[in-house]
Amino acid sequence: MAILIDDPLWPAHGRLWAHLVTDTDLAELHAFAAANGIPARGFDLDHYDVPEEAHARLVAAGAQHVSGHELVRRLIASGLRVRGRDRR
Structure with missing residues (x-):
């Protein structure tokens, strides 16, 4: 499993x-999020x-910064x- 996190750039x-x-x-993403x-x-x-x-806390908990x-x-x-057009 890899949990990934990008840079906080989105206002x-x-x-x-x-x-x-x-x-x-x-399921593992939800578990990681809940645990953190x-x-x-x-x-x-x-x-x-x-x-x-x-961000830093999640990286310290094991999320891979990419x-x-x-x-x-x-x-x-x-x-x-899930692409934006698939949300409809």
Whole structure:
């Protein structure tokens, strides 16, 4: 299993956000998020949105820091990616 996190570059609600994903199993992603205090409401179909202040803590807990490009590449390769047009 690999839990991946990108840089917190995405502005919303007065802060920056990163994405937390898995390249193997959503159940393990949910377990990792819950064990590290990320609320279920942060899950958005194929990733968690996590605030900038949680980034270092999640990396210390085992999330692998990767670029946004690498995160998306590995999410697509896993078959877990949900594209924006698929949300309808």
